[in-house]
Amino acid sequence: MGAPKQKWTAEEESALKAGVVKHGAGKWRTILKDPEFSSVLYLRSNVDLKDKWRNMSVTANGFGSREKARLALKRSQPTPKHDDNPVALNTVVENFDEEIVDAKPLAISNGAMQISSSKRSISRLDNLIVEAITNLKEPTGSNKTAIAMYIEVKRSKKREINEGKDGRESQRRAMVGPKQAVSDFKKTF
Amino acid sequence: MGAPKQKWTAEEESALKAGVVKHGAGKWRTILKDPEFSSVLYLRSNVDLKDKWRNMSVTANGFGSREKARLALKRSQPTPKHDDNPVALNTVVENFDEEIVDAKPLAISNGAMQISSSKRSISRLDNLIVEAITNLKEPTGSNKTAIAMYIEVKRSKKREINEGKDGRESQRRAMVGPKQAVSDFKKTF
DNA sequence: CACTAGGGTTAGGGTTGC
DNA sequence: TGCAACCCTAACCCTAGT
Numbered sequence: 239m240g241a242p243k244q245k246w247t248a249e250e251e252s253a254l255k256a257g258v259v260k261h262g263a264g265k266w267r268t269i270l271k272d273p274e275f276s277s278v279l280y281l282r283s284n285v286d287l288k289d290k291w292r293n294m295s296v297t298a299n300g301f302g303s304r305e306k307a308r309l310a311l312k313r314s315q316p317t318p319k320h321d322d323n324p325v326a327l328n329t330v331v332e333n334f335d336e337e338i339v340d341a342k343p344l345a346i347s348n349g350a351m352q353i354s355s356s357k358r359s360i361s362r363l364d365n366l367i368v369e370a371i372t373n374l375k376e377p378t379g380s381n382k383t384a385i386a387m388y389i390e391v392k393r394s395k396k397r398e399i400n401e402g403k404d405g406r407e408s409q410r411r412a413m414v415g416p417k418q419a420v421s422d423f424k425k426t427f
Numbered sequence: 428m429g430a431p432k433q434k435w436t437a438e439e440e441s442a443l444k445a446g447v448v449k450h451g452a453g454k455w456r457t458i459l460k461d462p463e464f465s466s467v468l469y470l471r472s473n474v475d476l477k478d479k480w481r482n483m484s485v486t487a488n489g490f491g492s493r494e495k496a497r498l499a500l501k502r503s504q505p506t507p508k509h510d511d512n513p514v515a516l517n518t519v520v521e522n523f524d525e526e527i528v529d530a531k532p533l534a535i536s537n538g539a540m541q542i543s544s545s546k547r548s549i550s551r552l553d554n555l556i557v558e559a560i561t562n563l564k565e566p567t568g569s570n571k572t573a574i575a576m577y578i579e580v581k582r583s584k585k586r587e588i589n590e591g592k593d594g595r596e597s598q599r600r601a602m603v604g605p606k607q608a609v610s611d612f613k614k615t616f
Numbered sequence: 617c618a619c620t621a622g623g624g625t626t627a628g629g630g631t632t633g634c
Numbered sequence: 635t636g637c638a639a640c641c642c643t644a645a646c647c648c649t650a651g652t
Contacts, residue, residue, distance in 0.1 A: 293644060482638055
């Protein structure tokens with residue numbers, strides 16, 4: 239799979255919140271196109287924004303969600319080793335508890351800074367790349383190479399045809415009994 | 428206590444493998460609904476299929492168990508040094524175009540898994556960059572524009588491919604041609 | 617025809633019982 | 635302690651409706 243699954247960063251969440259404050263929930267495309275946020279959210283689609291907002295709304299809603307409590311316990315209980323951890327990494331990632339809409343577009347500072355300080359265990363090569371990419375904030379030449387690259391990359395992915403369109407069932411365990419299954423089975427032939 | 432914990436039978440495993448061969452890994456629901464397998468797998472959910480496939484993949488190569496990988500990660504996190512192995516990068520490169528699917532789980536695709544999980548601690552952007560680098564297959568390292576290009580283009584690629592079959596345009600993030608992509612790219616930076 | 621809303625599905629970290 | 639089975643949910647997909 240070429241797309242591992244991109245977790246939302248704190249910067250992106252902030253940008254989304256700010257975007258909703260500014261344009262309103264549901265104006266995903268508008269938020270996305272707003273130059274104020276596009277530099278942060280450019281990796282996301284309007285649907286991504288919508289989905290993320292839904293997730294945020296859900297988890298921020300009900301009090302403390304069992305998840306947080308559970309994980310909080312986990313972290314405090316098993317402490318085999320004291321944190322000799324030199325700060326850096328965890329501090330960046332761990333601020334998730336905020337209001338959905340904290341009204342103010344908390345100056346989304348340059349995400350790149352955050353990022354480059356958050357990683358630390360990657361190789362020199364990667365560091366180089368990261369540096370390059372972050373510095374690339376300045377428009378460089380059009381570059382035919384990039385286009386060729388695009389072509390190259392483009393042909394390398396494919397997907398199989400979706401099939402089996404039918405009625406919705408429950409998410410997991412579409413619990414039909416054995417008989418039902420057999421029945422279905424027969425019917426389809 | 429409604430979960431007796433059902434061990435997977437040989438028949439179920441076979442059906443799962445066959446299902447993956449037929450529909451591809453990741454199409455759990457599709458496999459489940461396929462009458463060819465539903466008579467065997469009707470007790471399982473799509474999530475069960477996914478989990479089982481993961482377990483099979485992990486234990487089949489005897490390389491590193493899921494557990495080990497996880498613990499290894501934990502250990503490497505608080506260690507500022509540990510400069511991760513460059514070897515891993517090279518192993519990733521191969522499979523990108525083929526329709527995975529092998530009767531036996533594991534192998535090639537696992538290498539890719541390994542790397543992404545071995546770098547869990549690094550940022551999203553870094554992941555993207557690594558992905559770009561490896562997929563672009565440029566041993567000397569790609570130029571930054573190319574990398575940025577790759578990332579920029581990545582999002583719309585999936586869309587494009589999905590739509591490709593019936594020519595319909597994408598709903599989200601309308602697909603843009605290479606030129607357009609470059610244009611967008613410049614604008615956002 | 618593009619976008620949004622909302623239900624559905626997958627990916628991957630985490631948990632639990634043997 | 636290892637591992638297979640199972641849980642949780644963020645992230646992503648599908649598509650009706652406008």
